Amino acid sequence: MPVRIYKPSRSAMQSGKAAAGLWVVEFEAAAPRSAEPLMGWTSSADTRQQVRLTFATKDEAIAYCEREGLAHVVLPEAPVARVIKKSYSDNFKFGRSDNWTH
Numbered sequence: 001m002p003v004r005i006y007k008p009s010r011s012a013m014q015s016g017k018a019a020a021g022l023w024v025v026e027f028e029a030a031a032p033r034s035a036e037p038l039m040g041w042t043s044s045a046d047t048r049q050q051v052r053l054t055f056a057t058k059d060e061a062i063a064y065c066e067r068e069g070l071a072h073v074v075l076p077e078a079p080v081a082r083v084i085k086k087s088y089s090d091n092f093k094f095g096r097s098d099n100w101t102h
Helices: 058-068 088-092
Strands: 003-006 023-027 052-055 072-074
Touching (some): 003 058, 023 058, 052 058, 058 072
Parallel strands (some): 003 072
């Protein structure tokens, strides 16, 4: 069963960098999920879909997969947006290059 190794992007609710550097190993689904007829919940007999392992580095995640004999696919990292730091008062300064809009 193949696994995916990737570095997840930060959520919109996350402002710090506490768990931003972790790499994740997730198992791919072996069987499709089915809808339970009474309540409509989705379920699956494959419990490996629930397993999510985290590692400090990509090399540790790859070494774990090779040690356990798991076929793995490493996904590329998402690009990080560059943050431009500026002051609030820069919005109202004299000689501003572009027009101020609401």
